[in-house]
Amino acid sequence: MTEKKTIGAGIVSLGWMGRLHARAYRALGERFPEVAADIRLVSCCDVLEENRRQAVDVLGFERAVEDYHELINDPEVDVVDICAPNFLHHEIAMAAIEAGKPFWIEKPMGISAEQSADIARGAEAKGLITSVGFNYRHVPAVQYARQLIAEGRLGRITNARVWLIADYASDPKGPLTWRYEKGRAGAGVVLDLMGHGEDLVQYLLKDRITEVTALTDTFIDQRPKPLKAGIGHSGWVVSDELGPVENEDYCAIIARFSRGAVCTMESSRVSVGPRAEYIVEVYGTEGSIRWNFEDLNHIEVCLGRDNGAVQGYVKAMAAPDFPDFSRFQPGAGTSMGFDDMKVIEAAKFISGVLDQTQYGPSAADGWSAAEIDDAVVASASDHAWHQVRPVTGPTTYDK
Ligand SMILES: NC(=O)c1ccc[n+]([C@@H]2O[C@H](COP(=O)([O-])OP(=O)(O)OC[C@H]3O[C@@H](n4cnc5c(N)ncnc54)[C@H](O)[C@@H]3O)[C@@H](O)[C@H]2O)c1
Known part of the structure; x- marks a missing residue:
């Protein structure tokens, strides 16, 4: 059996999409056994205390934080999921790029073409693998x-x-x-x-x-x-x-x-x-x-x-x-x-x-x-x- 690599995931925002990304990671091993990775739900970030509590108590995250910088700079977070409201996508993605971490970002990537160009160019310059939530493709x-x-x-x-x-x-x-x-x-x-x-x-x-x-x-x-x-x-x-x-x-x-x-x-x-x-x-x-x-x-x-x-x-x-x-x-x-x-999207990412x-x-x-x-x-x-x-x-x- 191929040895699996452990990948630590950090999900920013635990609304509709954040919860769905977490479920997709949990289903990955069963649906795509050939993907040689075990995903650890390391950290979740949300401004709402109730969501942070649910992240740990219900969804199985190891920890929950209030500030996304803490999540991105966490040495145990290898990949970042950006599931925040649109206006935060650009700054969170740029922070993930700065930290050299691959990211899976919800659509729309930025709130303007200028922001999206910035994110795409930044990720390419660092050679980062990315994913965008265009789920209907799958x-x-x-x-x-x-x-x-x-x-x-x-x-x-x-x-x-x-x-x-x-x-x-x-x-x-x-x-x-x-x-x-x-x-x-x-x-x-x-x-x-x-x-x-x-x-x-x-x-x-x-x-x-x-x-x-x-x-x-x-x-x-x-x-x-x-x-x-x-x-x-x-x-x-x-x-x-x-x-x-x-x-x-x-x-x-x-x-x-x-x-x-x-x-x-x-x-x-x-x-x-x-x-x-x-x-x-x-x-x-x-x-x-x-x-x-x-x-x-x-x-x-x-x-x-x-x-x-x-x-x-x-x-x-x-x-x-x-x-x-x-x-x-x-x-x-x-x-x-x-x-x-979303499980297929997770597998591709x-x-x-x-x-x-x-x-x-x-x-x-x-x-x-x-x-x-x-x-x-x-x-x-x-x-x-x-x-x-x-x-x-x-x-x-x-x-
Ligand atoms: N791929 C799809 O089909 C699909 C479907 C729905 C939404 N989306 C996209 O997903 C993103 C999120 O949408 P949603 O429906 O999950 O939103 P939502 O309103 O359900 O959740 C947003 C979450 O962000 C949290 N939040 C707000 N400010 C924050 C901050 N500063 N730091 C951390 N967390 C913060 C809120 O507390 C909330 O939990 C949007 O960009 C949306 O366009 C994609």
Whole structure:
């Protein structure tokens, strides 16, 4: 048996994502036994005392601290997970880079392309393996779709459609969390949801979005201020006092790829109806695919037009033929879930750290999405087409 290396993990912030990263590390050994690492949950950092207590008592961290510098400089922390609100990502990532520690950072990487460029360039200069939370890439059905596209089974790719329509902010009585403040979140739904879509479609096409035109809007412009923090979008207690929503609820984008394909993209956080309808469709001259996160274990595929009578989609259910599926479920049709994507993300990150090879979404990929976001925000402001600046460094969407 290969001897396993012990890797100490330090997770900054124990909200929704911090807890998920911790669970992903705990599941790694069982789901990916070939990854030669034992992950120790060494340290967790959160400003809330209750979260620090839970980190140790419930989640199995060895210690919990209030200041992320202490976590990053802890000699027993080998890798850093950055799961804090967006506005802290840049300073925490720069501290991890300074300490020479590989990091797994949640999306959006920075709150601007400038911040994301800084992080990506800093990590590359130090030769650090990185990971960005573009988890939808790892879904076995998405991986299978990518294979079909790469093998040319859809013919020449002509167009794509990306649709990330959620209801997490649809209740006007929902709390005015950091997500609605420009200073702490940056842009609104463009960074929060559309960043996932931009990465996903670039990853499926292995191609880069080069120009965009966009519009954005805010449909709920005031929300109640919170009295007590929750986790993610749940469990918050609000007051009667209202404060302004500073960033957009909705965006619509038309984009073009470097090899000529076109793409329409739409995202909302305030739709009443769809809960988390994250759909990607890719069309080629010989076929098409469709995937919807709400139906994570299925993919719709149409390959060719040779049987006119019944031409149309086959709805395929996740099965052991789909990459990584059988690590989670031993039989076809049994469902995987959201947490499982993060286990795959953890495996790519930790394998990368062991092999000094960038397998999963990199800081350069995070920067690439951030450049699209910046062009979208600029276009929404001046109503013109904007070129998307190219990035440098180890991108993986195109590999
Ligand atoms: N990959 C995905 O699909 C996905 C999903 C949700 C959130 N996210 C991203 O994850 C990040 C965190 O989002 P969340 O939903 O987990 O947020 P959350 O609100 O649930 O948790 C944020 C946590 O940060 C802590 N915190 C605040 N200030 C801190 C500080 N100075 N030092 C340490 N901790 C501090 C808070 O106490 C809280 O526990 C965001 O960047 C978000 O965009 C990604």
